[in-house]
Amino acid sequence: MKFASSYEPSQFEPDIYAAWETSGAFAPTTPTVPVDDDASGHDDRFEEQEKYYSIVMPPPNANGNLHIGHGLVVALEDSLTRYYRLKGSSTWYIPGADHAGFETWVVYEKTLEAQGHSRFEYDRDELYARVWDFVAMQRGNMELQLRALGASCSWKDLTFTLDENVIDRVYTTFEKMWNDGLIYRGKKLVNFCPKHQTAFADIEVDWKEEKTPLYYIKYGPFVLATTRPETKFGDTAVAVNPNDERYQEWVGKTITVEGVNGPFQVEVIADDMVDMNFGTGVVKITPAHDFNDWEAGQRHNLRVVQVIDETGHMTEAAGRFAGMEVAEARKAVVKAMDEMGLIVKVDKDYVNKVPHCYKCGAVIEPMLKEQWFVDVKKLAATAIEHLNRNEIKFYPENKQKILVNYLENLKDWNISRQIPWGIAIPMFRKADPSATDEPDWIFDRRTHLKEIEKSGVKYVRDEDTFDTWFSSSHWPIVCTDWSEDNPTPYYPLNVMETAGDILFAWVARMIMMGLYVTGEVPFKEVYLHGLVLDAHGKKMSKSKGNVINPMDLVAKYGSDAFRLGILRGRSAGMNQAFSENSVISGRNLCNKLWNISRLIQSIVDEDEDNGEAADATIPAEHENLARAARSVSEGHAASTASHYTTLNQGEDWICRELDNCLEQIEQDMKSYRFAEAVETLYSTIWDRYADWFLESQKIYRNVPLLKKTLETILITLHPFAPFVTEAIWQNLSWTTGLIINQQWPGKLKFDPISAEQFENIRIIVSEVRGTLQALPGTNNAKKYGLLYDKDSLVEDNKFLVRALTKVPTINSLDGAPRGLRLALANHELYLDVPEKIVTAYKDALTERILAVGRELDALNMRMMNPNYVDRAPAHLVKETRDQIKEKQQLISRLKVQLKII
RNA sequence: GGGGAUUUAGCUCAGCUGGCUAGAGCGUACGAUUCACAUUCGUAAGGUCAUAGGUUCAAGCCCUAUAAUCCCCACCA
Numbered sequence: 001m002k003f004a005s006s007y008e009p010s011q012f013e014p015d016i017y018a019a020w021e022t023s024g025a026f027a028p029t030t031p032t033v034p035v036d037d038d039a040s041g042h043d044d045r046f047e048e049q050e051k052y053y054s055i056v057m058p059p060p061n062a063n064g065n066l067h068i069g070h071g072l073v074v075a076l077e078d079s080l081t082r083y084y085r086l087k088g089s090s091t092w093y094i095p096g097a098d099h100a101g102f103e104t105w106v107v108y109e110k111t112l113e114a115q116g117h118s119r120f121e122y123d124r125d126e127l128y129a130r131v132w133d134f135v136a137m138q139r140g141n142m143e144l145q146l147r148a149l150g151a152s153c154s155w156k157d158l159t160f161t162l163d164e165n166v167i168d169r170v171y172t173t174f175e176k177m178w179n180d181g182l183i184y185r186g187k188k189l190v191n192f193c194p195k196h197q198t199a200f201a202d203i204e205v206d207w208k209e210e211k212t213p214l215y216y217i218k219y220g221p222f223v224l225a226t227t228r229p230e231t232k233f234g235d236t237a238v239a240v241n242p243n244d245e246r247y248q249e250w251v252g253k254t255i256t257v258e259g260v261n262g263p264f265q266v267e268v269i270a271d272d273m274v275d276m277n278f279g280t281g282v283v284k285i286t287p288a289h290d291f292n293d294w295e296a297g298q299r300h301n302l303r304v305v306q307v308i309d310e311t312g313h314m315t316e317a318a319g320r321f322a323g324m325e326v327a328e329a330r331k332a333v334v335k336a337m338d339e340m341g342l343i344v345k346v347d348k349d350y351v352n353k354v355p356h357c358y359k360c361g362a363v364i365e366p367m368l369k370e371q372w373f374v375d376v377k378k379l380a381a382t383a384i385e386h387l388n389r390n391e392i393k394f395y396p397e398n399k400q401k402i403l404v405n406y407l408e409n410l411k412d413w414n415i416s417r418q419i420p421w422g423i424a425i426p427m428f429r430k431a432d433p434s435a436t437d438e439p440d441w442i443f444d445r446r447t448h449l450k451e452i453e454k455s456g457v458k459y460v461r462d463e464d465t466f467d468t469w470f471s472s473s474h475w476p477i478v479c480t481d482w483s484e485d486n487p488t489p490y491y492p493l494n495v496m497e498t499a500g501d502i503l504f505a506w507v508a509r510m511i512m513m514g515l516y517v518t519g520e521v522p523f524k525e526v527y528l529h530g531l532v533l534d535a536h537g538k539k540m541s542k543s544k545g546n547v548i549n550p551m552d553l554v555a556k557y558g559s560d561a562f563r564l565g566i567l568r569g570r571s572a573g574m575n576q577a578f579s580e581n582s583v584i585s586g587r588n589l590c591n592k593l594w595n596i597s598r599l600i601q602s603i604v605d606e607d608e609d610n611g612e613a614a615d616a617t618i619p620a621e622h623e624n625l626a627r628a629a630r631s632v633s634e635g636h637a638a639s640t641a642s643h644y645t646t647l648n649q650g651e652d653w654i655c656r657e658l659d660n661c662l663e664q665i666e667q668d669m670k671s672y673r674f675a676e677a678v679e680t681l682y683s684t685i686w687d688r689y690a691d692w693f694l695e696s697q698k699i700y701r702n703v704p705l706l707k708k709t710l711e712t713i714l715i716t717l718h719p720f721a722p723f724v725t726e727a728i729w730q731n732l733s734w735t736t737g738l739i740i741n742q743q744w745p746g747k748l749k750f751d752p753i754s755a756e757q758f759e760n761i762r763i764i765v766s767e768v769r770g771t772l773q774a775l776p777g778t779n780n781a782k783k784y785g786l787l788y789d790k791d792s793l794v795e796d797n798k799f800l801v802r803a804l805t806k807v808p809t810i811n812s813l814d815g816a817p818r819g820l821r822l823a824l825a826n827h828e829l830y831l832d833v834p835e836k837i838v839t840a841y842k843d844a845l846t847e848r849i850l851a852v853g854r855e856l857d858a859l860n861m862r863m864m865n866p867n868y869v870d871r872a873p874a875h876l877v878k879e880t881r882d883q884i885k886e887k888q889q890l891i892s893r894l895k896v897q898l899k900i901i
Numbered sequence: 902g903g904g905g906a907u908u909u910a911g912c913u914c915a916g917c918u919g920g921c922u923a924g925a926g927c928g929u930a931c932g933a934u935u936c937a938c939a940u941u942c943g944u945a946a947g948g949u950c951a952u953a954g955g956u957u958c959a960a961g962c963c964c965u966a967u968a969a970u971c972c973c974c975a976c977c978a
Contacts, residue, residue: 006940207976214978226978239978275977283978292978353976402905406974409903501973530972535913537971568926569914574906575972579913581927588940599937667917676915679925691942766944773944778932781943806933806943855922867958876920876959883922 002731003601007594009558012727017147020726025740026152028052030090034486045489053089054490055081056479057146057153058498058506059096059161059472063104063138066145068532068540068578069499071550072570074149075563075720076529076674077497081152082719083669084494086744092490094479095146095153097139099161101422101468102204106196106359108134108421119420124463125450127420132162145551150559150722152740159479161471162423166478170471171426171445173517178443182375185441189294190414192367193357194312198418199371201467202411203505206358214350215334216280218342220255220266222247225279227352228289229337230330232259233318234307235266237285239296242270244281260336261319269300288368308365326365371416372425372464379512380407386521392511395527395672396573399503406504407512415467422465431458473509476522493523500528500573527672530575532566537577553583560721561587564682567674567720589682590724593717596690597728600706604733607703644704646750650696650800651705653758655750657688658712662745665716674720681717689713692762699800707734712745761797764829767822768805771831775820776840785809787819789828807831821897823848825890842901849894856887 020026030050034043055077060070081093108131109119119127146153159166177183190199212227219238226232238255240247250268257264266284273292274283287297288306297304307317314321314329321329337343355364384407386392387400394400416425424447430440431451438457446452452459476482480491492514498506507526514522533539534546541547553562564586570576646652661684668677689709697706710732718725718739729739772780786807788794794801798810809832819830820838833841859880862868869877 003937005938007938202975224978228978273977278977285978290978292976352978396906398905402973405904409974504974537913571915577913579927582913584940585926588938591940592938595938595941597937602937671917673917676917679915683925690938694937695942769943770945773932781933858922862959865958869958871958872920879920 003594003598005595005598007558007591007724007727009560009590009723010555013148013150013559013723016723016726016730017150020152020738020740021147021155023738023741025085025738026093026154027156028054028090028092028154028490030489032092032157032481032488032490034488043486043489050489051084051087051089052489052494053081053084053091054094054480054493055092055495055497056094056475056493057096057151058502059098059159059475060142060146061100061103062097062142062160063100063107063135064142066142066149066550068548068550068566070145071149071553071562072529072532072566073497073499074146074151075566076527078149078151078153078722079563079567079674079719080495080497080669082722082740083744085152085740086715086718086742088743092157092480093151093153095143095151095155095158096475096479097142097158097160098468098472099135099421101417101419101465102196102198102359104131104135105419105421109196124420131421148551148554148559150563152722157479159475161468163478165481166471166474167423169474169478169517170423170466173474173513174426175443177374177516182378184373184375185370186373186412187368187370188373188414189288189291189366190369190371191355191364192310192369193360193362193364194310195360195362196357196419197310199367199369199414199416200357200364201414201469201505204358205364206356206361207353208356209351210354211348212350212352212354214279214347214352215337216344216346217337218258218344219282219284220257221250222255222282223280223344224282224284225347226284227350228286228330230314230318230321230326230333231286231289231307232284232333233261233314233321234286234288234305235264235284236287236297236303236305237267237269237300239269239271239274239283239285240281241274241276242272244274244276246281258340258342260333260340260342261321267302269296269302271296271299289366291366294366304368306368308367310367312362312365326363369416371414372427372462374413374415374470376410376413376512379516380410382515383407383508383512386515387511391521392523393525395525396571399500399526399528399573403503403508403511407508410508413467413470415470416462416464417467418463419465422468423471425462425464425466427462428452428454428459429462431460469505469509472506473513474517476510476514477517482518487518491518491522492520495525495527496523497527497529500530503528528573529570530573533575533577535577535579548578553580557583557587558590558723560590560724563722564589564678564720567678570675572672585682586721589686590721592686592690593713593721593724594728596685596694596713597710597732599694600710601732603697603701603706604703607701644702644708646705646754647702648696648700649754649758649761649797650693650700651702652750652752652754653756654689654693654709655705655748656752656755657684657693658709659747659750662712662716662747669719678720681720685713685717692758695804696800699803708748711735711742712748714739715742715745718742757793760793760827761801764794764822764824764827765801765804767824768801768807768829768831771820771822772805772807774841774844775831775833775837777837781806782808784819785811785832787811787813787830787832789813789817789830791827791829794827794829817900821893823852823890823894825886825893838901842898845894845898845901849891849898852887852891852894856884856891859884859887 030045035045037044057077058073060066077093081091085091112119191202191205192199214225214227215229216223216225217229240251251270252268254265254267257266273296274281285293285296285302287294287302287304289308305317307315308326309315312326314324316322318329321332324332357364384404387404426443426445426447428442428444430438435457442454442459444452447461450461476491476493480488482488482491496507510522514520531539538546550562561583565583568582646655661680664680665677714725714729726739729735768786784807802810813830817830819832820841822829862880863884
């Protein structure tokens with residue numbers, strides 16, 4: 001026997017993955033490059049009646065390890081991929097790796113510092129080369145982990161965000177945008193991290209609430225409130241609200257302000273931005289270091305004086321405070337002002353929101369810099385138009401509205417980053433400004449050169465790199481190898497599965513870019529998953545020490561258990577807690593399935609030893625139970641057990657249950673209800689297949705049906721638990737090939753009336769079990785027999801009912817009723833219990849009658865309501881009537897029993 | 902300030918278009934056991950579905966308020 005008594009994932013998983021990978025099962029069945037076999041000049045792939053299923057992996061950081069979120073990503077995406085592969089689509093799951101510009105840069109800079117070096121010792125190109133080697137060294141780690149999770153992705157198509165074709169595509173788009181006037185260079189305030197020396201997009205800024213003292217300072221004729229007294233040297237105006245009567249007389253005048261570096265003059269302006277109710281209703285304007293002030297400065301044509309430099313130190317404009325760090329300068333300035341009596345009061349508990357670098361936590365300084373910007377107005381408008389036409393279906397639905405709302409308010413996008421690790425911006429600046437006839441900036445793809453010559457003029461490359469999202473926004477295009485000359489049926493993607501928190505950063509930009517480049521939306525559906533929280537619903541973080549490593553769980557419980565566990569209790573877009581219990585329950589299911597297979601294989605072996613391999617067998621003692629066999633041929637058989645015949649109610653019933661299960665799974669997968677699909681499989685396999693059908697097969701054996709139904713279960717579970725299903729498939733004696741390549745099972749055939757009769761058997765068995773447990777004493781099941789009165793269902797299924805209830809005997813009632821009557825409406829059944837015990841059961845019986853009576857009352861109330869009878873659908877009214885009849889019967893029978901006692 | 906969610910058993914969550922006598926996993930209690938599986942089997946306890954109104958023959962589900970929790974966007978000096 002090949003089956004050990006329990007399933008050990010680690011014994012199978014690596015070999016199974018290797019078998020899949022080497023067999024080529026991960027590659028799409030239709031080529032990913034154009035095909036023109038009939039030399040028609042057209043790509044044949046568009047003409048075939050082929051179903052394509054394409055999905056890309058949000059590229060994990062090439063430099064890092066996978067975290068639990070990636071575990072969820074693989075569980076979701078790979079389940080989809082395997083499901084559609086079994087369904088017969090040419091399936092392309094494209095893996096990726098992200099150079100993760102800033103993230104990787106931060107890690108690398110730390111290792112540099114640890115070695116006692118600084119980035120400033122090297123020039124940009126050298127740094128780039130060094131990081132490349134660093135990443136190359138680390139890469140592969142994450143790829144191994146994706147394999148451990150069972151990702152059935154097409155490895156040969158792995159796309160790295162710095163691959164040549166990616167850079168090519170990004171440059172092509174950039175050039176097009178440049179020519180279309182969508183790219184401009186602007187000197188604007190940008191979010192700048194003084195530690196990392198780079199600008200950020202708004203979206204990358206981490207706002208934190210902090211107590212920052214609010215100083216009320218004397219300011220010429222005014223008193224005004226500020227949290228940043230050190231920027232006073234950059235003030236070029238003071239503003240009041242135009243409707244503020246208190247300050248009307250000053251508007252338009254120039255005032256003299258006493259300062260720590262001596263008096264200076266500013267103009268008083270009126271602007272709506274000022275809130276009359278905050279502080280004193282007077283605001284100092286520092287255009288170089290505050291976004292609102294910058295905008296006010298634009299409106300009023302104010303001078304811009306930079307007082308903080310890129311390293312976070314005060315400039316010469318700060319006079320004697322020059323060279324100090326911002327925090328230090330603030331203290332010094334406050335002290336000096338206090339000594340001069342300029343500070344009126346201090347609100348120490350004032351809570352303010354301060355921008356921080358999301359990586360190092362340093363305070364972000366708004367900094368005036370020349371950067372490249374994308375004019376997003378048109379791009380956003382086009383995206384909104386397509387979104388409003390519902391060309392993309394969102395899961396959860398509400399994200400569509402949120403996205404449109406975001407796009408409507410989108411500001412121009414700063415795409416310049418001052419980090420060496422990234423794709424170089426392909427722009428070159430004229431070296432000699434005196435050559436006035438030539439443009440200042442030109443586009444050129446030769447970014448490997450620092451200097452180029454064009455029309456005899458020298459140009460120097462801009463040292464900045466692209467914001468990672470600028471290149472990432474091309475992901476569906478570059479992964480599927482779409483091009484203007486060769487569109488591909490794999491674009492648009494069928495689905496974009498990714499984290500809900502990058503809806504704006506990534507999804508929005510992919511849509512804008514996809515439309516701009518290809519004219520089509522880049523994907524037909526979007527599924528957004530939420531955060532995986534810890535067991536208590538808290539965000540996982542290193543500082544809290546509650547991070548769960550998916551690889552630990554895989555090692556402990558197996559890959560399938562992890563996948564099943566993480567899909568449980570999870571729905572689109574929701575941040576949900578992770579519980580190890582769910583993984584344990586997944587592990588148990590794998591083991592259960594293993595043992596189900598072990599049992600069936602042993603039955604098959606025994607059957608073959610008996611030389612009766614051909615057909616269903618019925619033990620001689622049950623021969624009278626066999627009904628006329630219905631031969632059913634299966635047109636869409638998965639493997640070898642193509643012929644089966646159902647021979648009793650239990651067999652019809654399991655076919656019906658499996659059919660329902662298949663239908664349910666299909667619906668769930670269509671609507672991305674993964675947790676429900678797993679739940680359905682769990683209860684079908686465990687509560688129905690194992691607990692009822694297999695138990696019944698210990699009495700009646702139907703080998704072809706056992707084979708067929710096991711195959712059905714294995715294939716249906718395979719998308720969610722790929723390893724154990726493949727391990728079993730390989731160990732079964734009659735299956736061939738790999739399960740990953742099988743076809744999704746078709747519907748099973750069965751007799752519905754017979755199937756429904758089995759429900760009655762289940763009800764009878766449950767009632768017997770429940771009543772026996774409620775009787776006083778232990779081991780009741782072994783003590784009392786079961787009596788039936790003219791009940792053909794029980795008579796025909798004597799042996800089965802006996803096996804399931806464990807009662808010692810089942811006999812026909814001869815003579816007057818005796819013992820304890822079971823509370824079943826349509827069956828006359830008695831437990832052969834002595835008088836004494838029946839009496840002891842009296843209270844329980846009375847309670848039972850009362851409970852049924854309450855249910856009956858509720859039903860009667862409903863029927864007495866004329867509105868219900870008139871307005872409710874007829875079938876419901878009939879159902880109620882039937883229920884009333886049934887309950888009445890049950891009560892009267894129980895009352896008879898009670899009287900006898 | 903603008904927007905999005907969540908609130909159902911001890912815990913984590915289902916309950917999709919109203920028909921519910923509200924479900925699952927884990928946990929708990931009680932009982933079983935020599936074989937497929939203790940990673941097992943059986944039985945049970947446990948919920949005025951956040952609160953208050955409303956619509957409807959019928960509300961966990963729809964509407965209107967309220968409360969609590971969480972998230973995103975904008976940012977007030």
